[in-house]
Amino acid sequence: MAGGNDQKQKLKLLYLMRILQEETDPEHGLTMPQILQRLSEEGITAERKSIYRDIIALRDVGVDIQKLSARPVQYVLVRSEFSLDDVMMLIDAVQSSRFITERKSNQLVKSLKGLVSARERKALDKRVHVQDRVKSLSESTFHSVDIIHEALQRKRKVQFLYFSYNTDLKRKARHEGRRYLLTPVKVVYADGNYYLAGYDDTDQKIKTYRIDRMELLQLSDERAARNAEITAYEYEDFAYKRFGMFHGDPTTVTLRVKEQLVDTVVDFFGHDLDVAKSTDAYVDVRVNVVKSPQFFGWIAGLDGGVTIQAPRTVRAEYKEWLQSLIG
Numbered sequence: 001m002a003g004g005n006d007q008k009q010k011l012k013l014l015y016l017m018r019i020l021q022e023e024t025d026p027e028h029g030l031t032m033p034q035i036l037q038r039l040s041e042e043g044i045t046a047e048r049k050s051i052y053r054d055i056i057a058l059r060d061v062g063v064d065i066q067k068l069s070a071r072p073v074q075y076v077l078v079r080s081e082f083s084l085d086d087v088m089m090l091i092d093a094v095q096s097s098r099f100i101t102e103r104k105s106n107q108l109v110k111s112l113k114g115l116v117s118a119r120e121r122k123a124l125d126k127r128v129h130v131q132d133r134v135k136s137l138s139e140s141t142f143h144s145v146d147i148i149h150e151a152l153q154r155k156r157k158v159q160f161l162y163f164s165y166n167t168d169l170k171r172k173a174r175h176e177g178r179r180y181l182l183t184p185v186k187v188v189y190a191d192g193n194y195y196l197a198g199y200d201d202t203d204q205k206i207k208t209y210r211i212d213r214m215e216l217l218q219l220s221d222e223r224a225a226r227n228a229e230i231t232a233y234e235y236e237d238f239a240y241k242r243f244g245m246f247h248g249d250p251t252t253v254t255l256r257v258k259e260q261l262v263d264t265v266v267d268f269f270g271h272d273l274d275v276a277k278s279t280d281a282y283v284d285v286r287v288n289v290v291k292s293p294q295f296f297g298w299i300a301g302l303d304g305g306v307t308i309q310a311p312r313t314v315r316a317e318y319k320e321w322l323q324s325l326i327g
Contacts, residue, residue: 012054013058015039015042016035016039016054017058019042020035021079023118024075025076025119025120028076028117029068029070032051035075036048055075065078066078084120087116091109091113094112140215140217141211141212144194144217147219148211149187151219154219156223157181157184157220158181158219159179159180159181159182160180161173162175162180162213180198180200181201182207182209183199186233193211196214199227199229201225248295249290249291250291251289251291253287254286254308254311255286255307255309257284258306259280259282261302261306264306269287274286291314299318
């Protein structure tokens with residue numbers, strides 16, 4: 001037993017650093033008596049002078065230990081990398097992402113909580129909540145993304161099985177159970193999921209696939225295809241606003257936005273809008289979109305607050321789409 005205590009005494013400096021890391025934050029420190037008590041609970045005896053020397057030693061190697069202006073004096077370990085708000089925002093992003101599985105999400109959240117003190121972790125437990133999130137069932141998403149990136153680097157095709165749900169809510173392999181063979185063009189993160197944009201030699205066009213719905217993904221021996229469409233897609237950089245990862249024709253449209261919905265449009269398209277006309281009641285803006293049923297659905301969901309003014313062809317298509325919904 002004595003040998004164990006002697007070993008702990010040798011590690012006193014590391015225990016001190018861990019205690020300060022876990023139990024202090026910019027607003028809550030530990031007094032010297034509290035530090036001595038925490039060390040005693042770990043089986044380590046120490047005197048004030050030795051703790052002062054240890055604090056100086058830690059500062060000498062770059063550990064930022066500071067004093068709070070309180071009575072009695074409190075010591076804190078300052079973390080410059082992430083604040084509590086930073087960690088909370090990261091946890092929120094992890095928990096709200098659909099492509100991260102529940103197990104992986106819990107692992108990441110636990111790691112992120114390790115970046116703050118025990119007191120701050122309790123605050124996170126009370127404040128962090130993402131309602132009704134739907135988590136992916138696939139555990140291989142990260143590994144699949146790595147394989148696709150390797151294929152992009154090595155200029156090789158990838159092959160995989162692709163699944164979707166049928167009307168019985170059971171997963172079924174598409175493509176009659178045969179593997180897809182594609183040239184990977186780009187990995188895209190959109191709407192909480194990872195997608196692969198890949199060129200299909202048979203159909204001679206680029207298609208998108210949810211990566212978490214792939215299985216048995218692997219590199220093919222075939223070299224990746226190269227053509228003008230792939231090159232154009234690689235450098236397109238999504239200049240046109242997409243509604244999900246659905247395909248459609250890139251189009252510039254003029255939208256008339258009622259005053260009460262300007263915030264909604266700015267949130268969606270950004271502040272740098274091309275304003276064609278402005279009045280007290282509405283504003284006309286030109287935006288670049290990928291024209292698709294999902295774009296029309298977005299317009300319809302705003303209940304007349306946003307209408308399509310131009311071009312006339314898109315207005316006509318929108319009216320046809322609305323008519324098709326009621327037969």
